[in-house]
Amino acid sequence: MNHIVLVTTSYPDDSEGAAAAGTFVKDFAQALSAHARVTVIAPGATGYTTHEHQVQVQRFAVPRQPLSLLSPLNPAHWPLIIQTLRAGQQQVMHVCAATPVTHLLALWALPSGYWALQAGRRWGIPYSIWALGSDIWTLGKIPGVRTILRQVLRNATHRYADGLALKDDVERIGGKPCAFLPSCRVLTDGRAKTLRDRPPYRLAFLGRWHPNKGIDLLLQALQLLGDADWSRIEAIRIHGGGPLETQVQAQTAPLIQAGRPLAVGGYLDHDGARELLSWADYVLIPSRIESIPVIFSDAMQMGCPVITNPVGDLPRLIAEYRCGVLAATATAPGIATAIHDALASAPANFTASLRSAATAFNVAATAHDLAGRLERNTG
Numbered sequence: 001m002n003h004i005v006l007v008t009t010s011y012p013d014d015s016e017g018a019a020a021a022g023t024f025v026k027d028f029a030q031a032l033s034a035h036a037r038v039t040v041i042a043p044g045a046t047g048y049t050t051h052e053h054q055v056q057v058q059r060f061a062v063p064r065q066p067l068s069l070l071s072p073l074n075p076a077h078w079p080l081i082i083q084t085l086r087a088g089q090q091q092v093m094h095v096c097a098a099t100p101v102t103h104l105l106a107l108w109a110l111p112s113g114y115w116a117l118q119a120g121r122r123w124g125i126p127y128s129i130w131a132l133g134s135d136i137w138t139l140g141k142i143p144g145v146r147t148i149l150r151q152v153l154r155n156a157t158h159r160y161a162d163g164l165a166l167k168d169d170v171e172r173i174g175g176k177p178c179a180f181l182p183s184c185r186v187l188t189d190g191r192a193k194t195l196r197d198r199p200p201y202r203l204a205f206l207g208r209w210h211p212n213k214g215i216d217l218l219l220q221a222l223q224l225l226g227d228a229d230w231s232r233i234e235a236i237r238i239h240g241g242g243p244l245e246t247q248v249q250a251q252t253a254p255l256i257q258a259g260r261p262l263a264v265g266g267y268l269d270h271d272g273a274r275e276l277l278s279w280a281d282y283v284l285i286p287s288r289i290e291s292i293p294v295i296f297s298d299a300m301q302m303g304c305p306v307i308t309n310p311v312g313d314l315p316r317l318i319a320e321y322r323c324g325v326l327a328a329t330a331t332a333p334g335i336a337t338a339i340h341d342a343l344a345s346a347p348a349n350f351t352a353s354l355r356s357a358a359t360a361f362n363v364a365a366t367a368h369d370l371a372g373r374l375e376r377n378t379g
Contacts, residue, residue: 010107023185031367096119109152159174184297187277195281203339205236210244212290221335249264300323
């Protein structure tokens with residue numbers, strides 16, 4: 001049996017809601033274990049090894065989590081970044097030295113892809129890259145880092161991207177083909193969901209409180225809604241956490257004090273996310289920059305239409321699947337208008353379209369697709 005090692009900087013543990021992009025990797029690893037032996041190398045507060053069903057997880061200790069909050073643009077973070085880079089590289093080398101490895105799959109291009117590149121050269125193991133938008137659109141803009149990114153992409157056996165526009169950017173930077181591989185997780189428990197056909201409706205946001213995710217734009221948009229709009233809203237629940245936490249609290253306080261039906265909470269684990277999307281009639285995606293966010297595929301699985309900004313692949317997906325309402329502009333007024341339009345329509349009208357979208361964003365299908373490609377490469 002092939003042995004695939006997933007090298008990732010984000011993999012959920014007991015605080016899985018804070019794992020950002022890693023929230024779907026656990027389900028993907030479990031699905032992939034139906035086709036190969038799977039080992040996961042991921043950061044943790046301490047170094048340890050566990051077995052989760054058919055997957056072995058080897059943690060290497062890092063000074064701070066989540067790693068997504070570390071920025072190379074902040075000199076104060078450099079010592080922490082250097083410690084993390086060394087620890088990750090050492091762990092990947094250790095695993096490759098200790099056991100036969102068929103293929104290294106790096107999630108994501110940096111720094112995981114660089115670790116895979118170095119280990120691949122040392123031990124003669126092919127590696128592939130699964131890129132996220134943060135790899136290409138943020139790290140790819142930093143001088144010096146972009147050169148390393150290009151090297152990592154060019155030397156990979158396969159390149160994957162979790163977005164359609166992102167796929168084109170990976171090909172442009174790496175100079176080699178890239179395939180689309182959607183990031184999604186297992187969220188639904190199989191129970192049918194019935195969307196409401198009349199107001200009041202329930203709206204939900206789940207994600208990082210980060211400028212890229214547009215939580216501040218959403219809260220500005222809520223302030224622009226009129227009494228007639230709020231009369232069609234039963235409740236809005238906002239869950240997450242991150243660098244904009246102070247701003248989120250400051251922006252939501254006046255709305256709550258004014259009696260608007262708004263509740264704010266922290267990160268949610270797997271079961272909490274399922275409960276939230278089972279409850280919601282619409283999922284809010286106010287991002288400034290995206291490829292295809294995991295919350296989109298979550299919403300599709302849970303049969304929940306979205307209200308989203310026109311960024312990344314979202315306009316194309318809304319047009320193809322007719323699974324929600326698209327704002328005209330990625331601004332607070334644009335989001336406010338989209339919410340107004342959604343409240344004037346019944347979520348139940350999207351039911352048939354959501355079934356089609358749920359089939360396209362399925363973690364078992366994603367794992368089967370990737371395993372087949374790697375099998376053809378190693379067989």
